[in-house]
Amino acid sequence: MDVTALALGTLRGVTLMDITLRIGGKAGQGLQFIGTALARIFSRMGLHVFTHQDYMSRIRGGHNFYQLRVAENAVSASKEKIDILVALDENTIEIHQADCKPDGVIIYDAAMTKSTHEGRRFLSIPLLELTEQLGMAEIMANSAAIGAILGGLDLALDFFPEALQASLGKKGEEVLHNNLRVAQAGWDFVRKSNWPATLKFAPAARKGLMLMNGSQAIGFGALVSGCKFYAAYPMTPSTGIMNYLAAKAAKHDIIVEQAEDEIAAINMVLGASFGGVRAMTGTSGGGFALMTEGLSLAGMTELPVVIAEVQRPGPATGLPTRTEQGDLLFVLFSGHGEFPRILFAPGTPEQAILLTNKAFELAEKYQVPAIVMSDQYLADCEWTYEAIKSSSLAYNRHRLLSSSEGDQDYKRFAYAEAGVSPLSVPGFSQRLVVVDSDEHDEEGHIIEDAESRVKMVKKRLTRKLPALVQDISPPEIYGHRNPKIVLAGYGSTYGIMREAVDILQDGHDIAMLHFSELWPFPDPETCDYLEILSGAELAVCVENNASGQFARLVRGETGFTFPAAIRKYDGRPFLLEPFLGEVNALLGKV
Amino acid sequence: MRSWEKFDGQKPAWCPGCGNFAILNVLKKVFIELELEPHEITIVSGIGQGAKLPHYTKCNTFNGLHGRTLPVATGFALANDRTHVIAIAGDGDCYGEGGNHLLHAMRRNVNVKLLVHNNQVYGLTKGQASPTSVPALKSKVQPFGNPSQPLNPLALAIAMDCSFVARGFAGASGLPHLQNLIKEALQHKGFALIDILQNCVSFNKINTFHWYKDHTYFLEEDHDPEDRLRAFERSLEWSEKIPLGLFYRRDRPVMEETYPMLRDHCLAEMPFSQETVFQEELNQFF
Numbered sequence: 001m002d003v004t005a006l007a008l009g010t011l012r013g014v015t016l017m018d019i020t021l022r023i024g025g026k027a028g029q030g031l032q033f034i035g036t037a038l039a040r041i042f043s044r045m046g047l048h049v050f051t052h053q054d055y056m057s058r059i060r061g062g063h064n065f066y067q068l069r070v071a072e073n074a075v076s077a078s079k080e081k082i083d084i085l086v087a088l089d090e091n092t093i094e095i096h097q098a099d100c101k102p103d104g105v106i107i108y109d110a111a112m113t114k115s116t117h118e119g120r121r122f123l124s125i126p127l128l129e130l131t132e133q134l135g136m137a138e139i140m141a142n143s144a145a146i147g148a149i150l151g152g153l154d155l156a157l158d159f160f161p162e163a164l165q166a167s168l169g170k171k172g173e174e175v176l177h178n179n180l181r182v183a184q185a186g187w188d189f190v191r192k193s194n195w196p197a198t199l200k201f202a203p204a205a206r207k208g209l210m211l212m213n214g215s216q217a218i219g220f221g222a223l224v225s226g227c228k229f230y231a232a233y234p235m236t237p238s239t240g241i242m243n244y245l246a247a248k249a250a251k252h253d254i255i256v257e258q259a260e261d262e263i264a265a266i267n268m269v270l271g272a273s274f275g276g277v278r279a280m281t282g283t284s285g286g287g288f289a290l291m292t293e294g295l296s297l298a299g300m301t302e303l304p305v306v307i308a309e310v311q312r313p314g315p316a317t318g319l320p321t322r323t324e325q326g327d328l329l330f331v332l333f334s335g336h337g338e339f340p341r342i343l344f345a346p347g348t349p350e351q352a353i354l355l356t357n358k359a360f361e362l363a364e365k366y367q368v369p370a371i372v373m374s375d376q377y378l379a380d381c382e383w384t385y386e387a388i389k390s391s392s393l394a395y396n397r398h399r400l401l402s403s404s405e406g407d408q409d410y411k412r413f414a415y416a417e418a419g420v421s422p423l424s425v426p427g428f429s430q431r432l433v434v435v436d437s438d439e440h441d442e443e444g445h446i447i448e449d450a451e452s453r454v455k456m457v458k459k460r461l462t463r464k465l466p467a468l469v470q471d472i473s474p475p476e477i478y479g480h481r482n483p484k485i486v487l488a489g490y491g492s493t494y495g496i497m498r499e500a501v502d503i504l505q506d507g508h509d510i511a512m513l514h515f516s517e518l519w520p521f522p523d524p525e526t527c528d529y530l531e532i533l534s535g536a537e538l539a540v541c542v543e544n545n546a547s548g549q550f551a552r553l554v555r556g557e558t559g560f561t562f563p564a565a566i567r568k569y570d571g572r573p574f575l576l577e578p579f580l581g582e583v584n585a586l587l588g589k590v
Numbered sequence: 591m592r593s594w595e596k597f598d599g600q601k602p603a604w605c606p607g608c609g610n611f612a613i614l615n616v617l618k619k620v621f622i623e624l625e626l627e628p629h630e631i632t633i634v635s636g637i638g639q640g641a642k643l644p645h646y647t648k649c650n651t652f653n654g655l656h657g658r659t660l661p662v663a664t665g666f667a668l669a670n671d672r673t674h675v676i677a678i679a680g681d682g683d684c685y686g687e688g689g690n691h692l693l694h695a696m697r698r699n700v701n702v703k704l705l706v707h708n709n710q711v712y713g714l715t716k717g718q719a720s721p722t723s724v725p726a727l728k729s730k731v732q733p734f735g736n737p738s739q740p741l742n743p744l745a746l747a748i749a750m751d752c753s754f755v756a757r758g759f760a761g762a763s764g765l766p767h768l769q770n771l772i773k774e775a776l777q778h779k780g781f782a783l784i785d786i787l788q789n790c791v792s793f794n795k796i797n798t799f800h801w802y803k804d805h806t807y808f809l810e811e812d813h814d815p816e817d818r819l820r821a822f823e824r825s826l827e828w829s830e831k832i833p834l835g836l837f838y839r840r841d842r843p844v845m846e847e848t849y850p851m852l853r854d855h856c857l858a859e860m861p862f863s864q865e866t867v868f869q870e871e872l873n874q875f876f
């Protein structure tokens with residue numbers, strides 16, 4: 001596969017533009033401002049966007065970059081080779097110029113980099129000088145950069161003010177107007193420069209698209225599930241969920257409480273759930289480790305809770321701002337004792353919305369904890385969508401609020417045939433709700449006798465499972481219906497596997513098998529994934545970890561052993577060209 | 591039903607002579623005095639002998655993990671304002687395992703009343719030093735005596751500007767007074783800490799009923815609980831004579847008031863329309 005040919009996406013014989021931009025610089029310089037604004041502007045214009053961020057665990061200095069892929073067709077992964085490099089410092093040029101294609105462009109301001117560069121690809125734009133000439137503050141040079149990029153791509157500045165509204169709106173109309181003037185100066189400048197003729201978008205009528213990242217999607221999923229209480233301790237990369245919900249707190253009556261630690265967070269959520277509201281917490285691996293006793297308590301008290309576990313590479317503090325799928329087996333088996341749980345791992349923002357909703361729904365229906373796993377890559381990646389439908393969402397209240405006959409005889413843990421006893425809310429009726437972390441009788445009081453113990457384990461665990469398994473959807477199959485090659489994975493590798501299938505389907509019977517509902521594991525008796533895996537000539541397990549945790553899970557649950565694996569554990573996401581290189585290397589061996 | 595009987599619970603599994611019996615009885619008396627029904631009370635407890643208390647009366651109960659009483663009570667109180675919320679903990683539970691949560695509960699000033707059954711020793715795990723044990727206390731794991739200085743919960747609470755800080759005693763001479771303290775705490779708006787001195791007949795041979803009886807006295811009637819510095823000074827009294835009573839009280843905003851959505855509504859019965867929220871918020875992504 002010629003990787004440079006991938007720059008131009010081809011769909012139904014029409015060549016579509018597909019451009020990758022990388023903006024690099026020090027933390028605090030404003031590269032996120034530029035990246036976020038461009039992503040908004042492109043999506044408002046109806047162009048598809050896929051972004052990912054690579055940042056260090058520091059507030060100022062170091063080296064960070066923000067990558068955007070902007071295309072006329074839907075895209076779902078990042079590339080290694082770039083068309084436009086925006087260098088806010090000299091370091092960026094040194095690190096990334098090798099990734100810039102021969103016909104690409106490297107934009108820099110000699111006054112910022114304190115250097116000049118010769119060569120066809122380099123385009124020096126005096127961002128600072130243009131800003132200064134208008135009498136504006138130095139930081140506004142970022143708007144000049146946005147204007148220059150849009151000018152180069154033959155795109156108008158129409159959506160610029162709207163895109164900046166979110167970040168600068170509070171500062172007033174004048175600030176927005178001044179930024180627009182600076183952007184116009186960058187736009188005008190670049191029109192007279194030697195911008196490569198190949199890097200332009202042809203004018204077309206397009207409909208504006210939605211732009212959403214994984215953290216917003218989980219937050220939105222919680223919001224539309226009636227979540228009213230979110231307690232968490234800030235931890236990268238999970239904090240985006242808390243930020244989203246806190247921003248919606250006033251409008252939608254949600255309490256977002258910053259707990260003193262993750263132990264407090266999960267226990268507050270349990271208290272709120274006992275109090276009758278849908279409640280959630282979110283954290284990363286280290287914080288989740290602290291929550292595991294509380295998770296076990298959720299299992300024992302049969303209280304519905306939802307936990308987002310947004311992974312970063314461990315062990316211990318690991319790489320705090322980077323990505324990995326290294327917590328799968330830890331989360332699946334976390335918590336002492338035996339109790340049922342639900343584990344989902346969405347691969348896209350759309351799946352994140354639907355599965356967060358399903359987590360709330362099933363957690364309450366079965367009175368079990370539900371965990372939604374994400375990672376830094378999914379959390380920060382922005383995707384575009386034409387629309388998301390509400391028809392797949394559910395909202396059913398399973399809690400008892402008002403009074404009814406027989407309240408005096410209410411038993412929180414009545415031995416129900418299907419394991420699920422009525423869940424009453426304290427204070428709204430004469431029913432007394434008693435829950436205990438000790439083994440308990442039907443009323444919730446402490447017991448130690450063997451007979452009650454066995455009955456309660458059956459009620460809490462084994463009797464719930466048959467119905468719960470039936471609510472689990474099979475993995476998604478994308479591509480060839482009878483594939484010879486299968487790329488299988490879970491969670492955030494969805495996008496990369498899907499694009500690889502798109503590219504390799506010319507000449508290969510290839511499909512993706514993506515698992516997003518991981519526990520209870522989809523029943524191989526009622527799903528057809530095992531036949532697909534067994535029938536393939538090459539089944540590759542793709543994971544962002546070193547030890548092949550998902551392959552182990554599949555082997556444990558089905559007996560199927562993957563003959564091949566693609567794994568990555570350098571803290572970075574899979575990028576399209578090197579990923580295709582790895583798949584092709586495996587294909588060569590078949 | 592006679593009012594006393596409606597608070598009859600399970601048969602206590604405490605040692606005969608344990609101070610917990612007296613605290614349980616006082617608590618029931620307060621419920622009757624305030625004309626409360628069992629469903630109007632929620633007791634959250636952790637792990638320890640005292641933490642079994644809610645099972646021995648009738649009320650809504652969350653008997654959770656060791657040390658985690660206050661976060662559960664906080665989450666519950668924010669979600670549901672229909673009941674009184676009482677947290678029951680021991681000295682190990684609340685001052686040891688859950689010490690961090692105590693600091694932050696006092697900061698939050700959530701409407702939870704914390705009763706600490708403080709017997710200055712670990713009962714459930716059989717006699718080890720607790721955070722309030724005296725240096726002279728020897729145990730199987732502290733053969734040279736307790737190497738750490740005891741925690742002063744009242745001084746800590748006053749330093750934290752906790753909105754209600756009191757000490758009671760579970761001996762016969764202290765019970766009417768304890769009943770008043772608990773009643774006052776339940777009527778107080780905000781977080782309340784009542785440290786209750788009690789004996790442990792099995793493991794604390796130093797701080798016995800008699801020891802407490804000889805060493806405690808009641809704060810003077812003219813003690814001004816609004817005077818924080820004086821309250822702090824009085825909280826430092828321990829070695830000779832130990833004061834009992836309401837040390838400090840300050841009305842400050844409760845956390846429930848800082849969340850605007852709680853002013854008119856109980857979170858547990860907040861209306862919700864999935865379709866409306868979906869349409870409103872999905873549009874924000876365009």
